[in-house]
Amino acid sequence: MDVPELLGRAACHVPVVAAGEAGTTVADANEYLDHDEWEIALDILVELGDAYRTETAFWDLLAEAARMMWLSRTERWCHWRRAEVVHxxxxxxxxxxxxxxxxxxxxxxxxxxxxxxxxxxxxxxxxxxxxxxxxxxxxxxxxxxxxxxxxxxxxxxxxxxxxxxxxxxxxxxxxxxxxxxxxxxxxxxxxxxxxxxxx
The missing domain is CATH 2.40.30.10 (Translation factors)
Structure with missing residues (x-):
C-alpha cells in the first residue's frame, strides 16, 4: 500500500461525527488527501485518533504511513497509542x-x-x-x-x-x-x- 491508500483506510475507521480539538473532522482529512497534502491529513487523523476510542488497526495504518514519510516521531507516537489501546x-x-x-x-x-x-x-x-x-x-x-x-x-x-x-x-x-x-x-x-x- 502507498501512503494515500494507508491514510484513506485509516480515515474509514473514524466516525463522521468525531472532531479534534481544533474542530477538524475526517472530512477535512479526506479533503487534504484529495489535494495530496499527506502530512496534514496524517496530523488530522492522529488528532482524531486521540479524540475518540480507536482500534489497533487504525494506529497500525497511521504508523506505516508515517514510516513511509520518514516522520519518525509521529510513527513512534502511533505505536505508543496502539499500545495504549491494548493495555x-x-x-x-x-x-x-x-x-x-x-x-x-x-x-x-x-x-x-x-x-x-x-x-x-x-x-x-x-x-x-x-x-x-x-x-x-x-x-x-x-x-x-x-x-x-x-x-x-x-x-x-x-x-x-x-x-x-x-x-x-x-x-x-x-x-x-x-x-x-x-x-x-x-x-x-x-x-x-x-x-x-x-x-
Whole structure:
C-alpha cells in the first residue's frame, strides 16, 4: 500500500461525527488527501485518533504511513497509542528534582518514549526493599523535558498489570539511580478490561 491508500483506510475507521480539538473532522482529512497534502491529513487523523476510542488497526495504518514519510516521531507516537489501546492509559503530572540535587538529571528527558526509568509505586520486596517497576515515558506537548522541569507525561509500563491499582491522585516516584529523580501525581489511569478485544 502507498501512503494515500494507508491514510484513506485509516480515515474509514473514524466516525463522521468525531472532531479534534481544533474542530477538524475526517472530512477535512479526506479533503487534504484529495489535494495530496499527506502530512496534514496524517496530523488530522492522529488528532482524531486521540479524540475518540480507536482500534489497533487504525494506529497500525497511521504508523506505516508515517514510516513511509520518514516522520519518525509521529510513527513512534502511533505505536505508543496502539499500545495504549491494548493495555490502557497512564498519565501523570511529573516534577523532576532540581539538577543540583542528588538524583537530578543534568540533561533533558527525550519526550518520545525512549527513556525507561524505574518507578516506585509503594510496593516492597520480601526483603523490604522498594519493588520498582519499569515504564517508558512520553512527554506530552513538548519535544523534551528540561532538568528540573514539570510536564504531563504518559507512561507505558513494562508490566501493565502491576499498575492497575493506581488511581488519579496517587503519587509515585521516578528513579534513574537510587535517589528520587522526580515525583509524579497520577492524573489518569484507564486500563483495558479485555486486552485481546482490540487486537
Amino acid at each position: 490502557g492509559v497512564v498519565r501523570a503530572d511529573l516534577q523532576l528534582v532540581d539538577p543540583g540535587v542528588a538524583g537530578g538529571r543534568r540533561t533533558p528527558i527525550p519526550g518520545d518514549g525512549r527513556l525507561r526509568p524505574l518507578w516506585d509505586m509503594g510496593a516492597v520486596t520480601a526483603a523490604g526493599d522498594p519493588d520498582l517497576s519499569v515504564a517508558r515515558l512520553w512527554v506530552e506537548s513538548l519535544p523534551d523535558l528540561q532538568p528540573g522541569g514539570r510536564a504531563v507525561v504518559r507512561l507505558a509500563p513494562l508490566s501493565p498489570q502491576r499498575w492497575r491499582r493506581l488511581v488519579p491522585g496517587d503519587v509515585i516516584t521516578m528513579h534513574e539511580q537510587r535517589p528520587v529523580a522526580g515525583t509524579a501525581t497520577i492524573v489518569e489511569s484507564a486500563f483495558s478490561v479485555d486486552e485481546d478485544h482490540h487486537l
